[in-house]
Amino acid sequence: MSALNPPVRPEAEWQLQPYLEGSVERALPLGTRLWSQAWLRKGLILAVLALLWELLARWQDNDLLLPTFSATMRALVEGFASGELLARVGISLSVLLQGYVAGVLLAFALTLLAVSTQLGRDLLSTLTSMFNPLPAIALLPLALLWFGLGRGSLVFVLIHSVLWPLALNTFAGFQGVPETLRMAGRNYGLKGLRYALQILVPAALPAILSGLKIGWAFAWRTLIAAELVFGASSGQGGLGWYIFQNRNELYTDKVFAGLVTVVLIGLAVETLGFATLERLTVRRWGQQR
Numbered sequence: 001m002s003a004l005n006p007p008v009r010p011e012a013e014w015q016l017q018p019y020l021e022g023s024v025e026r027a028l029p030l031g032t033r034l035w036s037q038a039w040l041r042k043g044l045i046l047a048v049l050a051l052l053w054e055l056l057a058r059w060q061d062n063d064l065l066l067p068t069f070s071a072t073m074r075a076l077v078e079g080f081a082s083g084e085l086l087a088r089v090g091i092s093l094s095v096l097l098q099g100y101v102a103g104v105l106l107a108f109a110l111t112l113l114a115v116s117t118q119l120g121r122d123l124l125s126t127l128t129s130m131f132n133p134l135p136a137i138a139l140l141p142l143a144l145l146w147f148g149l150g151r152g153s154l155v156f157v158l159i160h161s162v163l164w165p166l167a168l169n170t171f172a173g174f175q176g177v178p179e180t181l182r183m184a185g186r187n188y189g190l191k192g193l194r195y196a197l198q199i200l201v202p203a204a205l206p207a208i209l210s211g212l213k214i215g216w217a218f219a220w221r222t223l224i225a226a227e228l229v230f231g232a233s234s235g236q237g238g239l240g241w242y243i244f245q246n247r248n249e250l251y252t253d254k255v256f257a258g259l260v261t262v263v264l265i266g267l268a269v270e271t272l273g274f275a276t277l278e279r280l281t282v283r284r285w286g287q288q289r
Contacts, residue, residue: 067253075257085242089261092223092238095151099158100219104212106159107166112196114167115174124171128164136161136222140229154226161222162215169214173207174200206282213274217266224262 050069057068067075079085110127113120136157143153177200185199201208227240237245243258 064250064252067256071253072256072260075251075253076260079254079257079261085239085257085261088237088239088242088258089265092227092240093265095154095238096158096219096223098151099155099223100162100216102155103159103162103215103219104166107163107170107211107215110163110167111170111174112193114171115196115200116192124167128168131160132164132168134160136218137225137229140226154223157222157226158219161218165218166208166211166215169207169211170204173204173211176207177203202285209274209278209282213270216269216274220262220266220269 054069057063057066057071060066063071076085110120110124114124115121139157139160140153143156147153147156181199181203185195190198223238224240224243227238228244239258239261243255246252246254246258
């Protein structure tokens with residue numbers, strides 16, 4: 001066979017089986033499929049912790065120091081059934097929402113100013129260096145002096161706890177936006193707020209979401225700590241005040257029920273809130289694994 005007429009191999013056609021949705025998953029062993037579910041793994045971790053708690057409390061045999069897990073769950077159910085615990089949670093969440101939203105808005109305003117002007121960058125760097133290391137609860141005496149025993153004091157310390165970590169994360173995310181995306185935005189004639197919202201914010205969304213989660217965690221624990229100190233807004237105490245009151249009355253099971261409620265709210269916000277937002281945005285867009 002000459003080089004000008006190379007041999008031609010006969011074509012071969014392979015009949016492929018049609019793809020069925022879920023066929024690959026069904027081919028895996030049942031144990032592997034179950035273990036791949038994040039909710040099941042987290043549920044097992046919580047079950048193990050509850051079992052260890054129950055065993056340790058029964059071994060110690062002192063309900064005043066450490067009530068059993070079952071006694072705590074009874075106090076939790078009774079608290080929600082009576083409406084007292086639910087009312088306390090509602091008060092705390094309403095104050096938290098006000099402070100968190102105000103802190104987020106101020107953080108975005110400060111960050112947009114920082115990415116727009118050199119003076120804004122200097123202002124953000126100076127303020128975060130000054131106030132970010134300052135614990136929010138340390139400002140509580142000053143807040144009480146300025147705003148009195150009311151909701152204003154709580155909102156003030158919540159804004160402080162949210163503002164600085166969110167501003168730092170957001171600005172770091174903006175700084176990490178690739179130059180090609182910046183050039184593409186400028187080529188389309190985007191400027192100012194449109195440039196920030198259509199180019200910077202989507203590209204920096206993983207860092208922004210991280211800042212939102214950190215700000216939420218700081219705000220939630222700051223609120224509980226502040227309510228443990230003075231608690232009330234308009235004469236009504238929140239969840240931290242519920243814990244403090246029951247500690248004074250030596251209802252340790254109710255104290256632990258309040259602490260469990262704090263943890264459950266944190267898990268719900270993380271699992272149903274931020275995890276869902278990440279799944280619909282940065283993971284769907286391929287920005288995060």
